[in-house]
Each structure stands twice: as C-alpha cells, then as structure tokens.
Amino acid sequence: RKEVEQDPGPFNVPEGATVAFNCTYSNSASQSFFWYRQDCRKEPKLLMSVYSSGNEDGRFTAQLNRASQYISLLIRDSKLSDSATYLCVVNMWASSNTGKLIFGQGTTLQVKP
Amino acid sequence: EAQVTQNPRYLITVTGKKLTVTCSQNMNHEYMSWYRQDPGLGLRQIYYSMNVEVTDKGDVPEGYKVSRKEKRNFPLILESPSPNQTSLYFCASSPTGASRTQHFGDGTRLSIL
Numbered sequence: 001r002k003e004v005e006q007d008p009g010p011f012n013v014p015e016g017a018t019v020a021f022n023c024t025y026s027n028s029a030s031q032s033f034f035w036y037r038q039d040c041r042k043e044p045k046l047l048m049s050v051y052s053s054g055n056e057d058g059r060f061t062a063q064l065n066r067a068s069q070y071i072s073l074l075i076r077d078s079k080l081s082d083s084a085t086y087l088c089v090v091n092m093w094a095s096s097n098t099g100k101l102i103f104g105q106g107t108t109l110q111v112k113p
Numbered sequence: 114e115a116q117v118t119q120n121p122r123y124l125i126t127v128t129g130k131k132l133t134v135t136c137s138q139n140m141n142h143e144y145m146s147w148y149r150q151d152p153g154l155g156l157r158q159i160y161y162s163m164n165v166e167v168t169d170k171g172d173v174p175e176g177y178k179v180s181r182k183e184k185r186n187f188p189l190i191l192e193s194p195s196p197n198q199t200s201l202y203f204c205a206s207s208p209t210g211a212s213r214t215q216h217f218g219d220g221t222r223l224s225i226l
Binding site for chain 2: 041043044046049087100101102104105106
C-alpha cells in the first residue's frame with residue numbers, strides 16, 4: 001500500500017461545479033498535511049495547509065479526518081484557472097519538524113467552459 | 114526577490130558522465146530538499162538537509178549524493194548517471210523542517226542517454 005494515495009483522475013468538470021478530492025495516508029502518527037497545486041511542468045506551490053479543525057480559504061476547503069486517515073480538498077464554483085494537478089502531501093513522522101515529506105501522485109482537474 | 118534557483122534547467126548527457134545540479138536559495142532557510150518527479154509515481158524525496166552539514170536520505174537516494182557546506186547551497190551530484198535517472202528534478206527549501214511551506218525551484222529536466 002502506498003504511504004499517500006490519491007485518485008489520479010482526471011476529473012473533468014464544468015465551470016461553476018463543486019469538486020472534491022480525497023487522499024488517504026498510512027501512518028497514523030503523521031502530523032502535518034498540505035495540499036499543493038502543480039501546473040503542467042511547473043513547480044508545485046502550496047495551496048493550503050490542512051488543520052485538524054478544517055480550514056477554508058476562499059473557494060477552497062480542506063478537512064482532515066484522523067480516525068479514517070484521510071484528507072479532503074473541496075473546490076467550490078470551479079474556474080478555468082483551477083485546472084491543474086493537486087498534490088496531497090504528508091509529513092509522515094511523529095515529530096512535525098523532521099525532514100521527510102511524502103507526496104501523493106496527484107489528482108488532475110480539468111475545468112471545462 | 115525570494116527564490117530557489119536551480120541550474121541547469123535542461124540537460125541531456127550520457128551514461129557515466131558525472132554531473133551536478135546546483136540549487137541556491139536566498140531566504141536564509143535552514144531546510145533544503147531534492148525531489149524527482151516521474152509519471153505515475155509523483156514526487157519522491159531524494160535527500161534532504163535540516164541545516165548546514167546535516168543531510169539525510171529520502172526515499173530514493175541511490176545513485177545520488179548531496180552536500181550542504183553553506184546554508185544557501187544544496188547541490189545534487191550524480192557521480193555516474195544512468196538512464197533510469199532521467200527525470201524532472203525539483204529543489205525546495207523552507208525556514209525550518211518539512212512542516213513549513215516549501216518553496217520550489219523551477220525544476221531541472223535531466224535526460225541520460
């Protein structure tokens with residue numbers, strides 16, 4: 001089983017749609033969770049951290065379910081500019097200040113007019 | 114401008130010819146890391162460094178070396194490159210540890226023939 005798993009997609013949605021991605025992780029001691037966005041052949045960029053209580057940034061909502069070991073990202077009112085690959089990232093170690101990050105393989109979103 | 118700079122951006126070379134990919138950051142970050150990205154496998158960590166003279170293996174360190182003699186630089190060395198090291202490489206840095214926002218370089222596309 002992969003340490004961090006995502007459905008690779010692609011998810012093809014119309015503009016204005018709401019879309020949700022899930023990500024599961026294997027290490028229950030993991031402390032830090034993130035969603036990154038990567039445009040084609042470009043560098044990943046932090047979209048948002050994921051906090052235990054859930055957090056929202058505009059149209060984006062991230063949630064963490066420790067009991068089930070999954071993270072979700074919800075995008076409301078999808079824009080064409082949201083088309084990208086979304087990477088789920090987990091710091092797998094009990095101490096949040098260590099160096100190892102595990103990236104999921106990414107979920108591709110294509111928003112159509 | 115705060116940035117992570119990788120060089121070269123593109124390189125085509127032959128098996129066995131030693132090469133170095135440089136990475137430099139101007140943000141006084143303690144943590145630096147190297148990743149490779151391959152289709153279907155996502156980003157995988159090669160090596161990371163928590164601070165000067167402190168380096169550790171990531172998930173795929175075989176065939177690579179790193180050094181961290183100065184805070185700003187973290188070169189990736191391929192002593193004897195092989196075709197299976199053909200990949201897209203990213204360098205990243207963050208203030209402290211892997212739990213912080215990581216700033217990525219633009220990437221280096223290596224082709225080993």
